[in-house]
Structures are given as structure tokens and as C-alpha cells.
Amino acid sequence: MKHAALWVILFSMPVRPASVPHSNRPAPSTQFADNSEVRSALAWFARNLAWINEQQSRLTEIPAPPFQEAQRAAAVKLLLASSGLEVQIDKTGNVIGEQTGNVIGELRGTNEKEMVVLSAHLDTVFPPSTEIKVRHDRDRLLAPGISDNGTGLAALIAIARACQESHIKPRRTILFVADVGEEGEGNLRGMRALIEAYKPKLKAVIVLDGSGTDHVTTKALASRRLEATITGPGGHSWSDFGMPNPINALVRASVRFINTKVPAAPRTTFNIGQIEGGTSINSIPYEAKLKVDIRSESEDELTKLESALRECIAAGVRDEMESSRERSKGKLEWKVELLGSRPGGELPANSPLLAALRSADEFVGNQSRVERSSTDANVPLAHGIDAISIGAGGTGGGAHSLQEWYEPAGREMGLKRALLVLLGVSGLAEGKAR
Numbered sequence: 061m062k063h064a065a066l067w068v069i070l071f072s073m074p075v076r077p078a079s080v081p082h083s084n085r086p087a088p089s090t091q092f093a094d095n096s097e098v099r100s101a102l103a104w105f106a107r108n109l110a111w112i113n114e115q116q117s118r119l120t121e122i123p124a125p126p127f128q129e130a131q132r133a134a135a136v137k138l139l140l141a142s143s144g145l146e147v148q149i150d151k152t153g154n155v156i157g158e159q160t161g162n163v164i165g166e167l168r169g170t171n172e173k174e175m176v177v178l179s180a181h182l183d184t185v186f187p188p189s190t191e192i193k194v195r196h197d198r199d200r201l202l203a204p205g206i207s208d209n210g211t212g213l214a215a216l217i218a219i220a221r222a223c224q225e226s227h228i229k230p231r232r233t234i235l236f237v238a239d240v241g242e243e244g245e246g247n248l249r250g251m252r253a254l255i256e257a258y259k260p261k262l263k264a265v266i267v268l269d270g271s272g273t274d275h276v277t278t279k280a281l282a283s284r285r286l287e288a289t290i291t292g293p294g295g296h297s298w299s300d301f302g303m304p305n306p307i308n309a310l311v312r313a314s315v316r317f318i319n320t321k322v323p324a325a326p327r328t329t330f331n332i333g334q335i336e337g338g339t340s341i342n343s344i345p346y347e348a349k350l351k352v353d354i355r356s357e358s359e360d361e362l363t364k365l366e367s368a369l370r371e372c373i374a375a376g377v378r379d380e381m382e383s384s385r386e387r388s389k390g391k392l393e394w395k396v397e398l399l400g401s402r403p404g405g406e407l408p409a410n411s412p413l414l415a416a417l418r419s420a421d422e423f424v425g426n427q428s429r430v431e432r433s434s435t436d437a438n439v440p441l442a443h444g445i446d447a448i449s450i451g452a453g454g455t456g457g458g459a460h461s462l463q464e465w466y467e468p469a470g471r472e473m474g475l476k477r478a479l480l481v482l483l484g485v486s487g488l489a490e491g492k493a494r
């Protein structure tokens with residue numbers, strides 16, 4: 061970029077509100093342009109695009125179903141360590157006893173009392189039986205998980221390596237983290253553990269999730285996942301006819317629940333995503349279950365909707381008991397359990413992290429819109445720690461499907477944008493500018 065153009069950007073930068081303390085201000089990306097290490101890191105990406113694509117394919121082909129991220133974690137650990145970082149795997153653990161946790165690579169800053177995190181989740185939504193082989197169709201890479209979160213992981217590794225090879229010395233310590241348990245019933249457990257461990261020192265969290273450069277998630281969508289279970293004695297379809305039936309009760313309850321009115325603003329949604337129960341066509345079932353996902357821009361609406369579900373299940377059971385001909389043959393029981401909950405939160409409009417992102421966007425010539433979504437950034441945002449989630453460049457589609465794809469064209473811009481926002485909040489060690 062020409063010098064004149066840099067000055068225009070520098071002086072057209074929005075004036076930050078006076079309420080932002082000086083020490084928390086991000087360094088504008090333009091300020092870095094004269095720093096030889098930063099210039100070298102930015103140039104590193106273009107020279108290494110083929111290597112980055114290779115790492116993305118290789119990591120994508122290592123299965124990482126929920127709660128089984130160990131093998132992929134080990135591969136990421138090796139890659140971060142070979143970039144010269146000090147790497148450890150924390151003890152977040154998983155339910156099947158295999159020791160997997162978040163992979164954490166540390167690039168020490170001059171101020172070790174303050175930290176910033178760059179993260180990408182390791183896990184996919186795909187069960188262990190899914191065949192994952194990356195196919196090439198002209199410029200397109202196809203495989204389940206190739207974009208979500210193959211792109212994020214490849215970017216995490218590339219940015220770490222670009223920093224190390226360019227001898228970047230940050231002011232705040234940077235943690236490069238590949239975390240477990242982002243998807244579904246993983247319930248953000250990796251990010252929760254990370255925040256738990258580093259909260260007092262953490263100044264900002266940048267989450268790399270999927271592809272693109274078109275958005276920045278600054279608002280955390282709150283959600284809850286619930287499971288309703290109705291049980292009864294069960295019996296024979298002919299000889300026990302009239303006995304209360306858990307599936308009948310669940311159907312009665314479901315019809316009540318889906319008629320619940322939810323507001324358009326704040327946007328609130330519900331989805332019955334799974335329903336199961338029964339053993340055979342000619343048996344009165346002894347159990348029926350239902351899984352519901354509820355989401356809202358407002359925690360209050362979420363709480364209301366959760367109570368509505370409980371009331372509907374209770375009412376469905378009551379309706380079934382009242383209409384059963386053989387109440388003496390048994391009673392129905394019910395319970396509603398919380399499978400997971402993602403807290404809500406919002407990045408303040410005047411946060412230094414958002415200013416750093418805007419500055420990075422401007423530097424690379426990108427425009428991005430603010431979004432609300434459910435990501436790893438929910439956890440730090442709920443704790444009042446500045447956090448965003450962004451795509452890591454290129455384009456992708458079909459996330460969470462077997463037809464998922466990724467096209468690397470334009471990846472470089474996403475990598476530069478992520479590096480600049482990271483350095484914007486970490487700052488650079490003083491005396492390093494040339």
C-alpha cells in the first residue's frame with residue numbers, strides 16, 4: 061500500500077470515545093504498517109498458501125466427533141510446537157475417559173500479566189462412522205468439516221507460524237488455542253474451562269469459526285437445550301388397552317408446546333429436534349423422549365419458554381391420565397432436564413476489540429456486518445470479557461452437512477484481517493518498530 065493511502069486511512073479512522081482508557085486502546089492496524097516484523101508476517105501468508113491448504117485437508121481428515129477430539133488435538137499440538145510455541149493440552153477431559161483437552165500454545169508478551177486468546181474449535185458435529193476424505197473439484201475442497209472448522213484451525217496454525225517466523229514480540233501474551241466441545245452437546249466446555257483458568261488475565265478473545273470475512277459476531281445468542289422424558293408401566297397393545305401411554309402424553313404435550321406464542325422481537329425460537337420412544341408397534345411404550353432447542357435474544361424469554369415447556373409436558377401427562385380408561389394400571393411420570401445452556405452477552409460498541417477489527421477491516425479493504433450468533437464467544441461475553449467470532453477467509457458452505465465445501469480463493473485477506481485484529485489487541489513490544 062502506498063504511503064499516501066496509509067495516511068488517509070490513519071486520519072479517517074473514527075475517533076474513539078473518551079471513555080476508553082488509553083492503555084486499553086488497540087493499536088490501529090495502520091500503525092503496524094511501518095513495523096518490519098508485521099510486514100513480514102503479513103507477507104508470509106501469500107508465500108505459504110499451498111502449505112496452509114495442505115494442513116487444512118490433513119486436519120479435516122482426522123476425525124474429531126464430539127467428545128473424541130484427542131487425535132486431532134495431538135496433530136494441532138505438534139504443528140503449534142513446530143512453530144516454536146510452548147504448547148500444552150489442558151485437563152478439560154472428555155466423557156469417555158480419554159484425556160483430551162484444549163491445545164494451548166503460548167507466545168509470551170512483554171506484559172505477562174495480560175493475555176489475549178486466538179481460538180478455533182477442534183470438534184465437528186459428525187459421528188465417528190462418518191467417512192472423511194477431502195475431495196478436490198477444481199478449486200473446491202469437499203469434505204464434512206472442511207470449513208467448520210478446518211478453515212479456523214488452518215488459520216490458527218498459519219497465524220501462529222507467521223508470528224514466530226517473523227519474530228513478532230507482542231506486548232500482551234498471546235494464547236493460540238484449539239479448543240474442544242464447541243458443537244452441540246459439547247456445550248462450549250472447552251471455552252468454559254479456558255475462561256475459568258485465565259479469566260483474571262484475559263483482555264480479549266478472538267474466535268475463528270468457519271470461512272468468510274463478511275461478518276463479525278459481537279452478540280452472543282443465548283440458548284438452552286432440554287430433554288423431556290415421560291415414563292409409564294408399558295404393556296400389551298390389546299390386553300392392556302386403555303393404560304396411559306407415554307407417547308400419547310408426549311404427543312399431547314408437543315401439540316400444546318408448539319402452539320406457544322413467541323415474540324418476533326426480541327427474536328425467540330424453538331425447535332423439537334428429536335423424538336424417540338417405544339419398543340414395538342404392538343406394545344404400549346414404557347418411555348418417550350423429546351429434545352428441544354430454544355433460543356432468544358433475551359434471557360427472560362428463554363426462561364419463559366423453558367417454563368412453558370415444563371407446563372406443557374405436565375399438561376400432556378395430565379390429559380393422557382384423564383382420558384385413560386385403565387388408570388388403575390399405572391401412572392405416568394415425567395421430567396425435563398437441561399442438556400445444555402449457552403449464556404448470552406454483547407460486546408460494547410466502544411470496545412477496543414471492535415475498534416481493532418474495524419481498523420483491520422479498513423486496512424485490508426474489507427467490509428463486515430455485525431451479527432448475533434451462538435459461538436465460543438458466548439462464554440467470554442457472558443463473563444464481560446471482550447470477544448468476537450469471525451470467519452477465517454475464503455468461502456465455504458454446507459456447514460454441518462456431508463456436502464460441506466471450501467474454496468481458498470481470498471483466504472489471504474481473512475488471514476491478514478485476523479492477524480491484524482489479534483495484534484491490535486495484543487499490542488507490540490515497545491522498541492521493536494523499525
Ligand SMILES: [Zn+2]
Nearest residue numbers: 208209269270
Ligand atoms: Zn464451528
